[in-house]
Amino acid sequence: MREALEKIAASAKEQLAKVADIKELEELRIKFLGKKGELTAILKQMGGLSAEERPVIGQLANKVRADIEQEISERADSLKSELSAKKMAEETIDVTLPGKKRSVGKLHPLSIVLNEVEDIFTGMGFDIVDGPEVETDHYCFEALNMPKSHPARDTQDTFYINDNVVLRTQTSSVQIRTMENRKPPIRIISPGRVYRCDTVDATHSPLFHQIEGLVVDKGITMGDLIGTLEQLMKRLYGDDCKIRLRPHHFPYTEPSAEVDVMCYNCNGAGCPLCKNEGYIELLGAGMVHPKVLEECGIDPEVYSGFAFGVGLERIVMRRFGITDMRLLYENDLRFLEQF
């Protein structure tokens, strides 16, 4: 019997080694270990053994079974991984073929920058306020300390609807509407479209966007104006960005300033982009003129404020290196898809 068991063990080992697939392996398992298998058949003869022989042979039989089982299990594992590897190999694809895109639309470059500026200001506690684009002469000029014959009107070539209605030349009109409707403290920005009779070329458009800011409260200083603009520019152009104010004149602010931002191309060293100035003119600003406050029913003895206006197109063009403003309104997809 011992010989029979050893024969089975040897035969199992030999046959298992040759197994090529799972099905064959299962057949072998049944052949050796199944109810009608070879090992079971041997074990059935155990009854005929002597009391001394029985435990010895029993032990041997168990070992043979365990060995075969172990062998089968190992074989099964290796067959599975071989199979899997083969399948993977067959399924291999060219990963350098283009991906299937689910296209997301692109924001217009004007919106990209406007959103940024809006976020910067809402972060500083500014509300975003809207106003009409077709505006009365009163809100666009008169209330801003620019009566009908004021020479400063010449610098803003205006589209007229009639003697009393214009397309707003600046979003400052929203300042007035806001001050009439709100009591200080006021912190707003009003972005929007403005219109000037400029013939279209690479740097002019009869329609463009402005972002106007207004702060009115007790104790607002020119230092606050400079600090706020510095924050804006640092957030837009990085912490190293510097600004420079030049005295200027606007009828609705006093003192007034034009604000230059350090050229981000050369960091102030001077380059063709900034025409060797080191700085680029970016916006107009100033302390709200007492007459304008008064006009809106705010007592200039108690309150002061500052205002600023910046052209969105100018920032956008510089940001993306766009050299022709017309592209912004042409809406060619080959342009839009770049942002």
Added chain:
Amino acid sequence: MDLSMKWLADYVKVEKPIRDFCYDMTMSGSKVERYEVEGEEISNVVVGKVLSVVPHENSDHLVVCQVDVGKGEPIQIVTGAPNIHGGEIVPVALDGSTLPRGVKIKKGKLRGVESNGMLCSLGELGLTVHDFPYAIEDGIFVLEPEAGCENFVLGQDIKKAIGIDDTCVEFEITSNRPDCMSVIGLAREAAATFDVPLNVKKPEFKGVDGDINKELAVEIKNTKLCQRYAAAVVKNVKIGPSPLWMRERLRGCGVRPINNFVDITNYVMLEYGHPMHAFDSRYVEGGKIIIRNAEKGETITTLDGVERELSEEMLVIADTKKPVAVAGVMGGEYSGIMDDTTTVVFEAACFDGASVRTTAKKLGMRTDASSRFEKGLNPMGCTDALARACELVEMLGCGEVLKTTIDEDYSDKSPKTAVFDSKWINNFLGTDISEEQMIKYLEKLGFEVKDGQVVSPYWRIDIECRADVAEEVARLYGYNNITPTLIRGAAAAKITPEQKFSRKLAATMLAIGCNEISTYSFVSPKNFDKIRLPEDSPLRKTVVITNPLGEDTSVMRTTIIPSMCEVLARNYNYRNPEAFLYEIGREYIPVDGKELPDEPDRLAIGMYGNGVDFYDIKGAVDEIMEEMGISDCDVTACGNDCEVSEASAFHPGRSAVVTKNGVVLGIMGELHPETLENYEIGVKAYVAKLNIPEMMSVSVTEKTYKPLPKFPATTRDLSIICDDAVPVAQLEKAIKKAVGNILESVKLFDVYKGKQIAEGKKSVSYTISMRSHDGTLTDEQADKAVKKVLKALDELGASLREI
């Protein structure tokens, strides 16, 4: 304002490189646009003397000159100029010299004879006869000694020798500072900026005896528009060129020298900022100058030779018969200074700024004078200007000024004052400047500080309140020396529901793959025809721009659809194979009885491309509605009699209006073939317009969690046969109603026409999903619901498809 630096140096000494001068002036408030060094391009050109002239051996028109250029040995130069005979002092461009417009001179041979340079003409030095009236235009510039340039040193640099070495600085002067449109005004700013003394002497003239009133009378009829009129008379006038120094300074300030009297008036205007006028007294008929409004139909031929029609609100200078000048704008042709003028009347007057501005604008002639007057000059400026003109006449020795002058003066001479409060100024600026320092700044600019007031000098018309004073202090202190601070106090910003809605809308559009566009708000009215709007459509009533740049941008759009069509067309034209676009923009709708139009926000969507059809644009709209919290919209086919005006733009059978509770939310569809043709779009294109405020009014943005289902859903698939004309929306409505509250969803999965389906019919297949929250639905419950569905469908003439 162009400024001659030589002229500036008469009043103030600034020892700074020109670049620094310009920068510092800009930072104190006088913005420099650019500067130009005169004669910068001229190098190695010297004064020479022609010693001898002999004919050229190989040429009839060339001559060979020996020229002394101060180097001992004369040099040989060949020239073709007819006005060289020997003995002349001339500008000589030596070998290796440069001239304006990039010209370089090298020695060489002319027809075989060596020439070591070139004798220069006026033009070759960038000059004209206006600059050197004694010279000729065609020929070599033969130098002549004159006052200020008496002796020539051979070999001297030509720029030094004849004074073409000025620097011209161009300032951009803001409208509140007409005083800076003058040399003295800028000198004053320079003196304050650089803290150096200002040397301005009060002009004085001796005059000759004689009563001006015997020569001239002045009457101001409109003392509101002309507050002051001062006049002087110069007799025995000698008209001729001005001296070199005057010509140089005029040229440096960009003004062409003409003759001594015209030059004097220009010189005074540039120096003092107060425009002057000179008349030939022969042409002042009746010996009287009357300042009055023009009469209806009156005309004048101005100095530039143009006949101009005047209107009644314009102010003129007239004699007893006719207008001789448009006040503050331009003189008349026949009153100007001629070569044979013997008696000159100088005018220094002050006209109302607004009136001059309107007149100049109406006549379409903005002059140096009008651009100064329109900003509001002070009548006090008349006296110095007139005196200076007389002083210059005496200085030039070109006439005899009568000692007596006329001064009709109705002006208010009380000085402008503003509160001076150093503490307030510091609080306002956020600075800590001492009161002494502030006073020093102000005095330097000509202000007087006394009794808590800042008293303006007459030339400053712009200081009215303490904020104005603060600006004067701040700009001399330096804007950039103010410490930046942050606004004190907290403020919480609110995003309005409108802004939130709009941002979400934009995010949705991007997510479904549409690119944002930005179009002009003004359009051509031709677009209304292009989108086939009916003649009587209310959308044809627009906000019209009275002075548009062109017809293309002449009306404010009442519908955003044409803007989208134009962009689709442009992209098609650029051969972009497909386009998915959106714009959030305004329409401008005139409202009866209101001054301003409504400006509602609209969302426009546009698309074309391979495989794109109506259901793509509809899918986009469905997705938007779902995202924006608008459920169960009604979609109605436009057909041929749609209430929405813009339906005309669309294919009547392939477009629809979206409504909710009767509110029109928008319109969408395939563009009408004619619309496509009008915009030259060669493929089918799809457009939608959604009304944002209307959408907001029906949007439910609050969301509440619904518990996930505990019990399984039961589904039934139904294929229904019905008339082709029945819209599936009707079937769906009926199904929903019939199933009732156990309905979870109705999903259409197939529409079939063709084989096995009768002509004029269609098969529509749905999956109906039902679920109860109280327990698993039994088959009986589900079957009962289906029965109800079939009954409801039967009423629509739809029945179960037999397979």
